[in-house]
Amino acid sequence: MSITREVERTKYLYRKEQWLYFRMADGKLVPLPADTESREFARTYDACLRTRKALDKPAAPPKFARPKAAHVVAMQGTVRAAAAIYKGTTHYLEELRDTTRAAYDSVLTQMIDNIGDTLMADYVDVDLIDEYTELVSARRVVEKEINGKVRKVKMGGKAVARMHLLVLTELWKACRRQPEFNIKKVPNPFRDATRPYKKAKNPAQPWSEDAQRLFIDTAPDNLVLGVLLLRYFGQRGSDAVKVLWKEFVSRTEIVAGKKVVRWGILVAPQKGDDPEPEFLELPAILADALLAARETRGAAETILVNRWGQPWTGARGLGQAIRLHLIKVGLAAKGVKTIHMHGLRKNAAIMAADTDFGIDGIKTITLHRSDEMAKYYAEKRNRERLRSKVVARINEMVAEEQTPRPRKRAGLRVVR
Numbered sequence: 432m433s434i435t436r437e438v439e440r441t442k443y444l445y446r447k448e449q450w451l452y453f454r455m456a457d458g459k460l461v462p463l464p465a466d467t468e469s470r471e472f473a474r475t476y477d478a479c480l481r482t483r484k485a486l487d488k489p490a491a492p493p494k495f496a497r498p499k500a501a502h503v504v505a506m507q508g509t510v511r512a513a514a515a516i517y518k519g520t521t522h523y524l525e526e527l528r529d530t531t532r533a534a535y536d537s538v539l540t541q542m543i544d545n546i547g548d549t550l551m552a553d554y555v556d557v558d559l560i561d562e563y564t565e566l567v568s569a570r571r572v573v574e575k576e577i578n579g580k581v582r583k584v585k586m587g588g589k590a591v592a593r594m595h596l597l598v599l600t601e602l603w604k605a606c607r608r609q610p611e612f613n614i615k616k617v618p619n620p621f622r623d624a625t626r627p628y629k630k631a632k633n634p635a636q637p638w639s640e641d642a643q644r645l646f647i648d649t650a651p652d653n654l655v656l657g658v659l660l661l662r663y664f665g666q667r668g669s670d671a672v673k674v675l676w677k678e679f680v681s682r683t684e685i686v687a688g689k690k691v692v693r694w695g696i697l698v699a700p701q702k703g704d705d706p707e708p709e710f711l712e713l714p715a716i717l718a719d720a721l722l723a724a725r726e727t728r729g730a731a732e733t734i735l736v737n738r739w740g741q742p743w744t745g746a747r748g749l750g751q752a753i754r755l756h757l758i759k760v761g762l763a764a765k766g767v768k769t770i771h772m773h774g775l776r777k778n779a780a781i782m783a784a785d786t787d788f789g790i791d792g793i794k795t796i797t798l799h800r801s802d803e804m805a806k807y808y809a810e811k812r813n814r815e816r817l818r819s820k821v822v823a824r825i826n827e828m829v830a831e832e833q834t835p836r837p838r839k840r841a842g843l844r845v846v847r
Contacts, residue, residue: 443483453479456486507611510602511547514539517605538591538598541567551606552613554599560624568592568627589627596621623801635773637781638662642762642770650756656724657735657749658775663717664696665779665796668746668772674734679721682710694718698798711795746772777808784812 445452445460451467452460453476461479464472506512517523518539527535546563554560570587577584600621606612607619638646643662647655660671678697683690695718697708713721721734733742735749743749750772757763763770776797783796793805 443480453483455479456483506548508550508552508613509548510551510599511543513551513602513606513612514543514547516609517602520605522601522605534594535598538594542595542598551603552617555614555617555620557620557624560596560620564592564596564624564627567595593626596624596626623803625803626801635777636770637774637777638770643778645760645762646756649760651738652724653728653736653738654753654756656720657753659717659720660735661772661775662778663714664711665776665783666798667776668749672733672735672743672746672749675732676725676734678708679725679734680710694721711798780805780808781812784809 443454444463445454449465451463451465453463454460461475463475463479466472523532523535545566568587568589568591570585572583573586574581575584576582600619603614603619603621607614607617643658646658650658657671660674661668664671664674674696679694680697681692681694683692685691693712695710695712698711699708724734728736728740731740731742735743737743737748737752753772754763757770758765780793780797783793786792788795790802790805790809793799793808794802797805797808799805
């Protein structure tokens with residue numbers, strides 16, 4: 432469309448005597464060149480027209496703030512008050528990952544809805560903890576509004592119940608020093624609470640002596656060292672791959688007038704206020720293997736390395752390498768759940784149970800926080816040993832029954 436035709440039919444122009452103006456939306460007049468055929472007029476007019484049309488657009492509707500939930504005043508000493516304190520701690524604000532913090536927020540919301548007004552001190556009663564755990568672990572379907580639509584959402588489960596116990600443990604730690612909670616000198620009851628676990632379809636099995644011997648005889652040196660560390664150090668694979676050479680240290684003691692050197696690994700405590708690492712002494716077979724490996728692979732930062740001499744990025748890589756060698760030597764098969772890396776931890780627990788030092792003896796090797804798993808290993812091993820004794824006695828009894836007894840000759844009686 433030509434500028435002349437635009438001028439003739441436009442409603443934005445205003446002419447006063449020899450002057451020509453462009454009328455803006457607010458009534459302001461912008462002077463235009465008198466010559467409507469000039470380039471200067473076209474450039475100024477087009478600029479004013481764009482500005483006018485932009486101002487003529489209807490304004491966007493105002494954005495109202497989302498309604499906030501009514502503020503609930505938390506009573507002193509309750510779970511709701513403990514949650515408010517925990518959300519201001521360094522652990523919640525800085526140490527948690529964003530995804531973990533989001534999961535904790537969801538748990539805290541459910542927790543406040545269920546037991547928000549319950550006193551933290553009441554949970555010294557273990558039965559109350561078990562009751563809440565059973566409530567959370569119950570599977571149920573709940574209707575929720577998501578993006579404007581009502582959807583059915585599955586909630587509950589044993590994993591959710593374990594997460595609730597974990598968050599309650601953190602709440603207890605965050606508020607135990609606050610006088611209004613009255614729990615300063617009370618041990619954390621959630622730490623040793625019974626945690627519901629779903630029965631594993633294919634639980635990890637301990638390795639047999641023959642399997643261990645075959646693996647050690649045929650595997651590369653880096654995998655042999657990994658198996659020995661898992662077998663005799665007793666830690667999970669995720670912890671074993673993080674052990675550094677600088678944490679492998681010795682301590683000298685005088686025993687019966689003789690100097691004894693003990694080798695172990697320093698492990699930093701995960702709980703408590705004592706920052707000093709704990710010295711975990713190692714069996715001689717593992718200590719000798721580590722001393723030999725340090726001569727050749729001590730330049731690496733971590734004790735366990737891959738075939739290129741680099742630290743494992745995680746336990747998954749070590750586990751896959753061990754499983755591939757198990758398949759190679761015929762101890763495992765593709766697509767079949769057989770022995771794997773975590774079974775070596777059970778070997779360590781079983782060996783600790785055979786020392787007859789009880790639950791505490793097992794925990795010194797496996798470093799379980801609660802007595803639950805250590806008690807499981809101890810009771811299972813005791814049942815196995817007792818059954819072996821019972822079966823041996825049954826075999827002896829059966830053998831005695833099947834042994835032919837010598838027949839006695841009938842005595843001759845003289846008849847008179």
